[in-house]
Amino acid sequence: MPHESNVYPSTNDLLRIVQHNMNLMFVIRKQKEQFYFSFLSGKLKEKLELPDAVTASDRDIKNIDSTFILLHRTKLKQAFTGKEITFRHHFHSHYLFTMLSPVIKDDEVIEVVGTTMDITSFEKSEQQIEFMVTHDILTKLPNRQKLLDDLDEIIHNNRQDKPKAIMICDLDRLKNVNDTLGQFAGDQVITLIADRLKKATLEACQVYRLGGDEFVIVIGQQVSDLKVYAEQILQIVRQPIIISNHDFYMTATIGISYMSEKACKTEDYINRASVAVHYGKVQGGNRISEYTNKMSEQYNELILLESDIRKAFKFNEFTLSYQPKVDVYTNDIVGVEALIRWEHGKKGKIPPSIFIPIAEEIGMIDQIGKWVLREACKQFVRWRNSGANPVMVAVNISAFELQQPDFLPRVKQIIKETGMDPYYLEIEITENSVMQNTEECIEMMNELRAMGVSLSIDDFGTGYSSMGYLQKFPINYLKIDQSFIKELFEESGSAEIIKAMIQLAHTFGLKVVAEGVEGERILSFIRNEKCDYYQGYFYSKPLEADVMEEKLLAFS
Missing domain, CATH: 3.30.70.270 (Reverse transcriptase/Diguanylate cyclase domain)
Structure with a gap:
């Protein structure tokens, strides 16, 4: 039978094992409601910079109570009632997991044995996962x-x-x-x-x-x-x-x-x-x-319009009307602007200001834009074949269309398919759309100009383009937004703004078109300021293609 010392490790062996343990192992005792370490060992002790264990007889026991103990007095009190306690805590820069096990003798807890593990790496991983989730x-x-x-x-x-x-x-x-x-x-x-x-x-x-x-x-x-x-x-x-x-x-x-x-x-x-x-x-x-609550009702109506727009395109419910562009001095029609119209089967006429933004939201604007350009070019050819003198035909292009890689090839293909004369095609681009990606827009505009297509900046004054960029844009026309024209005699400063716009455009060699002219007084003002062309109800509302044809033939 082997000797007992060969079966059980010696005290020195046990101490050595504990000292080299990666965790912190300790025994805590209590005297007069104060806690102190009676045993403290393990590699984590040095890492946490904890004090050596002391005995109850030490005079400086009050001063040796470490932060490690003071932070968790509640947990220790629970353990000294006989409960086994586990908890996570933070000490200095470390995240720790501690287990407390009471030692009971004669129905009384005489000490608490504890083990603490460093879980910093696990905690940080959990925090990282939590961050990724949230x-x-x-x-x-x-x-x-x-x-x-x-x-x-x-x-x-x-x-x-x-x-x-x-x-x-x-x-x-x-x-x-x-x-x-x-x-x-x-x-x-x-x-x-x-x-x-x-x-x-x-x-x-x-x-x-x-x-x-x-x-x-x-x-x-x-x-x-x-x-x-x-x-x-x-x-x-x-x-x-x-x-x-x-x-x-x-x-x-x-x-x-x-x-x-x-x-x-x-x-x-x-x-x-x-x-x-x-x-x-x-x-x-x-x-x-x-x-607002009313907005919810209107929103529901807009949602219903989304499917109606798809059906309208599929069943050819869209049509084009044409707004004359008139010479300020001669009152001759020098061009027309193609405007899309929609007669809804149940809801009647729906203005473009309602359905165009929805079409943009649902990804239909590209298809609608192609149709408008093709139909306007076809109509130009019909008017020319009827004997009418050719005039400029302007088509509005959305910001979305302008950014598409196939926009230029599309314009070339439609011109070729329809027999459109590119020198009578005018593409209107809003001020904000060209400012979204200026360098690419300028390059595309130059290519359009090289094809013979004219360009205009629509709704000028409502965006935020700089004078420097306006000078760079290879455009032919500047269209003053109708909001300025309609407020000409109502808002102080509108007249000066319009004067400045006209002068600025002429400085850059551009022709100016005033939108929304609805009275003789406004026409007289823009004529005195040497504006070139105008559009608006004072001359004519947008006309259907056959009515527009009659007017063009009258000028032939």
Whole structure:
């Protein structure tokens, strides 16, 4: 039979094993409600810089009570009642897991044996996983799930610091950037806008990325005028963006949902802001919309229109009317602008201001744009074949179409198919659309000019193009937006703005078209200021193709 010492390790062996253990092993005793280590060992002891074990007889026991013990007096008290305790805690820069096991003798806890493990690496991994679950990887902003969790915690726990409102900031036409410059450039834009929003956000507010091109700002403090603050956000988004030597601009639409109106679910607040955003989008985007109950009703109507637009295109319900462009001095028709019209089977005439933004939202604008261009070119050929003197035919091109890689080949193909004379084709581009991707737009415009196509900037004065870029654009015409014309004698400063626009255009060698002229007084003013052409109800409303043909034949 082997000797006992050969079966069981000696005390020295046990101490050596404990000392080389990766964990912290200790025994804690209590004297007069004070805790102290009676045994303390393991490699983690040195790592945590804990003091050596002491005995109850030490005079300085009060001073030797370590932070490690003081932080967890409640846990130790529980263990000294006879309970086994496990808990996670943080000590200095370490995350720890401690197990406390009471030693009972004669129904009394005489000491507590403890083991502590360093779980810092595991804790950091968990934190990283938690961050990945609750944050957007691209922007590092909290994500939709985090937004819902935060709002649930704040709203339904009757916290005093309830947010005042939710703002959704949805970038306009980010798809154009992705299609033109690639997904990587689109991601760069999102990251840049996220950084701008973080810097612009008020102290008690939080920015989230809802997904795609949508950001949410939870307004956590009282703001005197939230629309003013929202406008500041839009201005920040509109600042120039330079990526891979490409200089362009972005716009956004903001929807606001106020928390003063109670909702059944947390998501209802977000959905209200989403409705406001969508409502703003179909109004043309680049604006602020505040949610109202009436807006929900209108929103539902707009949703129904989406399927109707698809049917209208499929069953050829769209038609074109033509707005004459008239010489200010001779009153002769020098051109026409093709305008799309839709006669809905049940709802009657639906204005383009309603269905065009919806078509953009649902991805139908490209198909509609092709149809308008082809139909307008066909109509020019019909008028010419009827004996009418040829006039310029202007077609509006959306920002989406302009950004498509196949736009130029499409224009060339339609000109070839229809027999259109390119020197009588005018393409109208809105001021904001050319500012979204200026260098590429300028290059495309130069190619169109080389084909013989004329170009005009539509709605001038409503966007944010710089004089420098206006000088670079290879355009023929500048169209002053009708909002300035109609306010000519009503708003102070409108007359001076119009004068400046005409002078600026003539300085750059451009012809000027005034839109929305509805009276002799306005016509006299623009004539005195040497405006070249005008459009508006004073001369004629938009006419159907056959009526327009009669007018053109009368001038032949």
